[in-house]
Amino acid sequence: MPDAILIKNGHIVDPSQGIDGVGDILIKDGKIVRIVLQSDRATVTAAQSHYHTIDATGLFVLPGLVDIHAHLREPGFEYKETIKTGTMAAVKGGITSVCCMPNTNPVNDNKTVTEFILRKTYAEGSCYVYPIGAITKGQKGEELAEMAMMHEAGCVAFSDDGRPVMSSLIMRRALEYSRALNVPIISHCEDMSLSEGGVMNEGRLSAQMGLRGIPYASEDAMVARDIILSELTGGRLHIAHVSTEGSVRLIRQAKERGIKVTAETCPHYFTITEDAVKGYNTNAKVNPPLRTQRDVEAIKEGLRDGTIDVIATDHAPHHRDEKLQEFDKAPSGISGFETALSLSLRLVYEGILTMSQLVEKMAIISARILGIDAGALKVGFDADIVIVDINREFKVESEKFLSKGKNTPFEGWTLKGMPVITICKGKVYDWRQNE
Amino acid sequence: MKDLVGIKELSRNEIESILNTASSFKDVLKRDIKKVPALRGKTVVNLFFEPSTRTRTSFELAEKRLSTDVLNFSVPTSSVVKGESLFDTIKTIEAYGVDFIVMRHSSSGVSHFIARNVIASVINAGDGINEHPTQALLDAFSIIEKKGSLEGLNIAIVGDILHSRVAKSNIYLLSKFGANIRLIGPPTLIPDMADHNVEVFYEMDEGLKDADVIMMLRIQMERQGKGFFPSTMEYFKNWGLDMRRLKLAKKDAIVMHPGPMNRGIEISSDVADSEQSIILEQVTNGLAVRMAVMYLLSGRG
Numbered sequence: 001m002p003d004a005i006l007i008k009n010g011h012i013v014d015p016s017q018g019i020d021g022v023g024d025i026l027i028k029d030g031k032i033v034r035i036v037l038q039s040d041r042a043t044v045t046a047a048q049s050h051y052h053t054i055d056a057t058g059l060f061v062l063p064g065l066v067d068i069h070a071h072l073r074e075p076g077f078e079y080k081e082t083i084k085t086g087t088m089a090a091v092k093g094g095i096t097s098v099c100c101m102p103n104t105n106p107v108n109d110n111k112t113v114t115e116f117i118l119r120k121t122y123a124e125g126s127c128y129v130y131p132i133g134a135i136t137k138g139q140k141g142e143e144l145a146e147m148a149m150m151h152e153a154g155c156v157a158f159s160d161d162g163r164p165v166m167s168s169l170i171m172r173r174a175l176e177y178s179r180a181l182n183v184p185i186i187s188h189c190e191d192m193s194l195s196e197g198g199v200m201n202e203g204r205l206s207a208q209m210g211l212r213g214i215p216y217a218s219e220d221a222m223v224a225r226d227i228i229l230s231e232l233t234g235g236r237l238h239i240a241h242v243s244t245e246g247s248v249r250l251i252r253q254a255k256e257r258g259i260k261v262t263a264e265t266c267p268h269y270f271t272i273t274e275d276a277v278k279g280y281n282t283n284a285k286v287n288p289p290l291r292t293q294r295d296v297e298a299i300k301e302g303l304r305d306g307t308i309d310v311i312a313t314d315h316a317p318h319h320r321d322e323k324l325q326e327f328d329k330a331p332s333g334i335s336g337f338e339t340a341l342s343l344s345l346r347l348v349y350e351g352i353l354t355m356s357q358l359v360e361k362m363a364i365i366s367a368r369i370l371g372i373d374a375g376a377l378k379v380g381f382d383a384d385i386v387i388v389d390i391n392r393e394f395k396v397e398s399e400k401f402l403s404k405g406k407n408t409p410f411e412g413w414t415l416k417g418m419p420v421i422t423i424c425k426g427k428v429y430d431w432r433q434n435e
Numbered sequence: 436m437k438d439l440v441g442i443k444e445l446s447r448n449e450i451e452s453i454l455n456t457a458s459s460f461k462d463v464l465k466r467d468i469k470k471v472p473a474l475r476g477k478t479v480v481n482l483f484f485e486p487s488t489r490t491r492t493s494f495e496l497a498e499k500r501l502s503t504d505v506l507n508f509s510v511p512t513s514s515v516v517k518g519e520s521l522f523d524t525i526k527t528i529e530a531y532g533v534d535f536i537v538m539r540h541s542s543s544g545v546s547h548f549i550a551r552n553v554i555a556s557v558i559n560a561g562d563g564i565n566e567h568p569t570q571a572l573l574d575a576f577s578i579i580e581k582k583g584s585l586e587g588l589n590i591a592i593v594g595d596i597l598h599s600r601v602a603k604s605n606i607y608l609l610s611k612f613g614a615n616i617r618l619i620g621p622p623t624l625i626p627d628m629a630d631h632n633v634e635v636f637y638e639m640d641e642g643l644k645d646a647d648v649i650m651m652l653r654i655q656m657e658r659q660g661k662g663f664f665p666s667t668m669e670y671f672k673n674w675g676l677d678m679r680r681l682k683l684a685k686k687d688a689i690v691m692h693p694g695p696m697n698r699g700i701e702i703s704s705d706v707a708d709s710e711q712s713i714i715l716e717q718v719t720n721g722l723a724v725r726m727a728v729m730y731l732l733s734g735r736g
Contacts, residue, residue, distance in 0.1 A: 207626035208443070210543035210565025210603060280544030324522050326542035328563070 003050070004028045005428065010056025010387060012037070014063055014377040015356040016364045025061060026051075027383040030426035035377060054421060054428070056387055062359050064096025064127070064384030064424055065341065066366040066375040068264055069161070069186070069240055069312035071333070072098065072129065075116060076105025081317040081404045083117065084124040086337070089403035091429060093337040094386035094419035095313070096127045097367070097374040101161040102134040109134035109145040111153035118154050127424045128384075130156045130372060135174045135185065139163045144173060151181045156370045159186035161240060162287070166192055168225060175235025184238040184262070184369055189222035189247070190214075190288065199328055201274040201289040209280070211327060214289050220246035227254040230261055238369055239263040241314050243288035245298035252307040262369050263302075264310035267343035268334055268409065270299045276409045282323045282330035284409040286316070303361065304352050310369065311361045313340040317405020335405030339396060341388070343410070345417035348390075387421040394418050438550040438557040439728055441566040442607040450608060454576050456727035457720070464500070464723055473730055474501040479535040480528055482508045483560070487539055489694055489718065490560050490570070494537050497725035506533065521545070522552065529553045535729060538562075556732040564598050570693055571604030573724040575612070577717050578648055581689050585612035591642050591684070593619040593674060594652030594701055595663070597626045601693045602652055606631050617642045620674055623663045639674050646684040651676055651692045654701045667700045677703040681711065689713050 005027040012023050012035065023037035067090065073081040083100075090098050100117065102108035108117065114131050121129040133155035134145045139162070147158055158178060164187065165171045171187075178185050195214040200206050202213020223239060227250060230237035242248060242265045254261045268286060273293050276284035284290060302308040316333025323330050344362060347353045353361070367375030374384060396413045398406035422429045436449060463471055479498045483491050491507075498505045508528070521540075528536065536557050538546055543563030550557040561567040575585060582588060590609055596602040596618050609616050610631040618625050618635045619642040625635055636642030643649065654670060664670045681690065690702075690712045698704045707714065 204627045204630060207628060208630070210563050210600065212564070280547050321520065321522075324520075326521060326540070326548060327544045328542040329521075 006051040006053045007056050010061035012061045016376045032383050060388040063363045063375050063377050065362045066097040067095045067313050068099050068366040070098050070315040072100040083120045085404050087125040087127045089337040091126045091422045092402050094341045096384035096424040099130045103162050111149045114150050114153040132157045135160045141165045157184045161188045164188045164190045172229050175233040178235050184236040186238045187226045188240045191218045191221045194218035201291050216244040219244050223247045223250045231259045237261045243269045245295045248298045248302035262309045264312040265308050266314045280327045283407045286334050287332035310366045318407050335403050335407045342415040385423040386419045389420045390417040440546040440559050442568045442604045447611050457723040460726040461723040472502045474503045477534040478504045480506040480533045482538045484540040493721045566604045567600040568604050570601045571608040573721040576720045585614045588614045588647040590614050590648040591617045591646040592650045595624045597624045599652045643683040649690050651702050
């Protein structure tokens with residue numbers, strides 16, 4: 001990286017500072033040193049020849065995205081993804097901070113694993129990684145893991161993602177205990193007894209395909225329980241990957257009542273429905289499952305009115321062989337890093353969110369929930385920046401993903417709007433060069 | 436048509452053509468020498484990943500009657516237990532140059548998955564709780580034999596419809612032919628089939644009124660412990676077919692069962708052995724229908 005970079009003439013959006021206009025950003029030694037808007041009737045001109053200049057005319061300049069929910073698979077499942085390949089894929093998707101879920105092998109339920117992840121990231125990561133520790137030892141839902149020690153080692157939140165804490169008592173204790181650390185408990189809301197054996201949304205389509213369903217009640221019931229426990233304990237609850245209309249309604253009510261709850265959804269939950277699994281397409285198998293058009297509409301409304309705070313990827317890469325199996329047997333998950341921003345931009349085109357709101361949901365609020373210094377274009381912050389061409393179209397071709405996970409239900413889709421340049425950890429990636 | 440993965444995927448015309456062809460094969464089966472050279476030189480592999488006696492025997496005999504070379508693949512001795520993926524198992528078998536893969540498996544959608552990945556014709560002999568298309572075809576054949584057609588008939592399907600691939604395939608087939616389908620059983624065992632022109636009855640007596648056909652389904656004992664119904668005794672009391680209930684249907688109503696039966700649980704012995712029961716004829720017709728399916732898939736039709 002050159003000592004200094006000047007991003008010229010881009011449309012800078014950072015609602016955390018009320019910025020939404022054309023201007024320039026000056027970066028020195030990997031840090032943002034100046035932001036000048038044209039409305040200030042000034043430009044950065046001094047000694048321009050020493051700068052590496054990026055012409056961002058006609059492009060949006062946004063804070064690097066903060067993904068609160070992803071799976072990097074290392075340690076233990078390096079055949080699916082590694083910290084090296086996962087963070088590279090994230091950067092390609094405009095994501096510069098990634099939170100990785102603890103369902104690795106061994107589980108990230110102690111500080112040794114947390115430290116391993118951070119060391120690996122330091123050595124091989126292309127972006128920042130913030131580990132999420134397990135709530136319970138081995139994600140078994142029985143005994144609390146050493147949350148304080150993991151927090152000290154670098155965990156920013158706790159979750160038993162994928163293996164929800166079924167015991168209400170343990171969940172209560174986790175929410176209570178987490179108050180000492182002021183960290184969120186991220187809940188994958190699913191009543192496992194209700195969804196037993198389920199592999200897709202329960203409804204008419206599951207009946208017709210002969211696949212066992214996961215009813216919406218399986219999510220809603222746990223969302224309700226966790227909201228009540230959050231109210232009881234005062235613990236910070238963050239609800240992962242909202243997929244149902246009922247969850248949106250419950251979270252909206254909880255917020256109206258002042259309960260400390262935040263929520264995320266993922267691009268697939270507001271873009272496609274259960275119809276995507278027709279033909280037993282294992283690349284559309286995900287947990288929670290893709291739901292109905294009604295749920296999609298409710299989630300969009302939840303994003304619009306602020307009920308849903310964050311858009312996360314739930315990037316869940318799997319090996320090709322694992323998806324090339326019986327539908328029942330194939331693992332759940334979508335490789336999401338490299339399509340998330342483009343799919344979310346559709347919300348801007350549809351008028352559901354403004355660009356500022358999108359930046360809030362994909363960077364600012366997630367950073368705030370996690371309490372990390374990221375997701376904003378602030379002077380003095382690391383220069384984590386994504387430059388987006390909202391008019392550029394591209395075709396989703398999983399073979400070109402940098403992620404090892406080629407499992408996407410969006411194969412062959414033409415999407416409009418893509419990150420053209422990502423700046424992270426002092427490096428500039430121009431994705432247009434490889435086209 | 437390359438494969439038979441389900442009734443859902445078939446048109447009315449295709450079904451009719453299978454039933455007509457089956458009719459010719461049934462004539463063949465009445466002859467002294469029942470073997471025809473129709474598919475000589477073709478190879479069939481029967482891949483049964485679930486225990487099955489009648490369907491497997493029926494397919495094997497149908498294949499032999501058509502003069503194919505038959506390969507039986509049973510799970511306990513296969514490489515599946517050594518951890519091989521289904522995909523690799525199938526690709527290995529395909530490399531032998533087989534023309535047909537007849538497949539039963541506990542995962543719904545498996546035949547779709549395999550059909551997409553092989554050149555051979557795939558015949559679904561039952562996939563999970565999805566479909567069992569040849570059973571529905573033989574059921575339709577048997578009903579038409581007795582009643583002339585399917586249109587306008589009152590057909591009651593009784594029992595565990597949720598977990599029954601036989602019931603699903605029958606619903607798809609009968610709804611394509613304008614039959615009045617009644618689903619009878621406890622609410623815990625009736626899936627949402629509202630797209631297929633069905634009427635649901637929790638009261639068996641009501642549902643059997645004026646029925647032309649009563650299709651009983653096998654109740655699997657393990658459902659009892661899962662909370663679908665409290666006991667087999669209570670089940671039989673509410674949804675079992677006995678002589679009193681049989682009398683609620685039309686006088687000439689026929690009783691069917693895909694087998695194997697649980698006498699005294701879903702059907703009483705006297706009903707199973709009555710004049711109105713066509714359970715054994717179903718078995719004979721199964722042969723003719725399966726011969727027809729293979730014959731048509733081979734492109735000889």
